[in-house]
Amino acid sequence: MSKSTHLFSSSLGKKLIMSLTGLFLCTFLIVHLIGNLQLFYDDQGKAFNDYAHFMTHFTPIRIVSYLLYASIVIHAVYALVLTINNRKARPVRYAAYEGSANSAWSSRNMGLLGTVLLVFIVTHMSNFWWKYHNDGVPYIEYRTDLTTQETTATELVGEEYTDYVKYVDNDIEILKAKDLYKQVQFTFQNWVLVAFYVIAMAALSFHLIHGFKSAFQTLGFDHQKYAPIIRFIGIWLFGVAIPIGFAAMPIYFYFFN
Template identity: 80%
Template sequence: MSKSKHLLSSSLGKKLIMSLTGLFLCTFLIVHLIGNLQLFYHDQGKAFNDYAYFMTHFTPIKAVSYLLYASIIIHAIYALILTIHNRKSRPVRYAMTNGAANSAWNSRNMGILGTVLLVFIVTHMSNFWWKYHNDDVPYIEYRTDLSTQETTATELTADGFSEYTKYTDNGVEITKARDLYRQVQFAFKNWGLVALYVISMAALSFHLIHGFKSAFQTLGFDHKRYAPLIRFVGIWFFGIAIPIGFAAMPIYFYFFS
């Protein structure tokens, strides 16, 4: 037990925790992006609103969400601890050492990138997660003719909505839901918020390009057989494709919705 405590309190132990929580957050990014891509469906937000309800009410996913929140907090705390420890270990900052000159910019500025992302997460949660969970978004009713698959949407008042419902009446599927899609549409008409999202996704790109590779190195997957694949996935998938996917959403709603 004492060995385990010593490992977790050591610099290596902290890096292991950072690596594991970081990789878990990477898997979340994939799931979250897949769900958010439903914002691009031309169905007046029905698919996205169904997805939002499912993600917030399906018990296994709700349980994983608490693990997600804990991982974000733990990842941020341990990043701060390691940053402070590293600065104390090198109290005198040289103008330019060979190591600093040869290291990548993102590897030397993970603290700055992480701070930008933390501000982004708080802003994102307050605009969408908090409003959705506190009933501070519009309400909508969808009517889908099952024979033609044509869907019409009508905004509901608070009096006309109690909770998410879906049922069929005379060949028409009726869905009543909180309209998070409309909240997204409204929020991304704010150019300042759009700019914050785009800048944050650039920060996410730099953060993941270094962090993804470093996580596997910390876990011991630094063999020359695996390194090229890890580097490829870290750069092209997590460093480029995922941030572009997330950044495309606010840009789309600001200019085209």
């Protein structure tokens, strides 16, 4: 067995892979939140539908998306393997006692938090990604007067459309696109889904607070010089700002849209 093979099959190697995939997923969360904030624009969903098309058709982003899917699977599988190995390595009662005394709740329950997030990812993908890619969302036409910048929107029914068409006719910009914004509105009228999304974001908060710090510790960035900065970013950006930003979307559509 080569040294590299042994490294990645060892406990330390698995933690290293989890750290790298986890930090990659953290980067994705920032980008995804910035894009999804366009849901709050008062433009009948035009900016968000433009964003959805760009994210699914721009070749470099499509390539990165495959890395994202692979990272989710690898992160989940390695987390499961490490959890099983840790339980085999020491008695359950001893581990539970020591964990309760010397570690945070999020640290002791990363398996539970990860399971909630995995169920959330599957639910989220089926509601939006799958339907968007399999004609499960309606189409919409936007007409923008380029002289006044006023936009009107009309749902397109009973016709065949390509995925995305944009052109100008007599100073009127016409955009025909899949209306993922409408799918978001429809999905978040279900209070059960809204509640689940909020709970999942709470789980994400705890998961990120512990995971972000642990990833840097695994990578060797545990010096006292860097620890306060990493802790601040882990708590206030990934533990507070990002989960609140994502949770605000289903709440907004259920109560105000």
